[in-house]
Amino acid sequence: MAGDRFVGPAPLSVLVDALKRLPGVGAKSAQRMAYHLLQHDPHGARMLGQALGDAVDRLRHCARCNTFTESEICETCASPRRDASLLCVVETPADQNMIEASHSYNGLYFVLMGRLSPLEGVGPNEIGFDRLLARATDGQVREVILATNFTTEGETTAHYLAELLRAQGLGVTRLARGVPAGSELEYVDAGTIAWALMDRRAP
């Protein structure tokens, strides 16, 4: 649409273009965001500007688990209370947060910061599986728990990693598939029901 091309003073069009770099933000939302910040939240705009610079300047990848951290080694990896024989592989720090929130895991993590996606040209080299391999074969890790998403790409990643890690003699497991806690079967999709039947267990 013609109206998608932004016309306006330079600092505004530069801001709109910069906002369009955010994932999921198109021309229209970028304009809406810019107007909102300038009209209703200039303080928020300044805070966000500062936060972006600070984050890029101060964060790097943990040398052990690859998550974002301010130090060489993140707090989790540095903790003596963690079980170093368990390594849980997740796609993103958000997934790690979800697992931590379950209060049911006390091992360590490796954060892929992505997943295999042949269609988007993301192969094993782009994800840095060599770093995971080095981490998993440190002599302490006994079991690697694959907790990538249950999407096509997450499953592909899990299958690939399972072969890679089993070839090193490591125990490899995957999060259980099944009916979510609190679900009514009527509202659970058929694929999940099929999984739950296949993996049925003694009550």
Place this chain on the structure above:
Amino acid sequence: MAGDRFVGPAPLSVLVDALKRLPGVGAKSAQRMAYHLLQHDPHGARMLGQALGDAVDRLRHCARCNTFTESEICETCASPRRDASLLCVVETPADQNMIEASHSYNGLYFVLMGRLSPLEGVGPNEIGFDRLLARATDGQVREVILATNFTTEGETTAHYLAELLRAQGLGVTRLARGVPAGSELEYVDAGTIAWALMDRRAP
């Protein structure tokens, strides 16, 4: 959800919180944006940070039309080629851009930077109708074209402004309602068809 509460190093949680101030961005998208920028586009993060500061520092409201500008008076208002007897009232600079893109208007604008919304506590004082009134009664303006959106709030705003401006002896018009150019009637909503029938004209 527990996982919505962000756990991570300070510069990352500060960035996630700042991104949540953007309209339409919740906890999950803010996390996704932060990870994306840090992992795949640190240059974009720096550019956005700079652009936010620049925009807030350098932009203000045009003294005549209220749009964002770097100077006291914006380029459009300062142009001698514009018909100063026509004043088109729009909600946002994006709407002004759409009208400019139609290449069918050569008058001036007033940008409300909002619309009446009693439910959200936005009344005439919040929108600054007094400034519009002062602008429209400069002695040069003969016709005010109300081009607020055809939403409930836009229509309310147009009705309110029509009364206010007519009381000053100004000519007031509204953008025509009807079937959009290039539409097949089958796919046009019934309310629009009703409008188009009511406002039917000689071909």
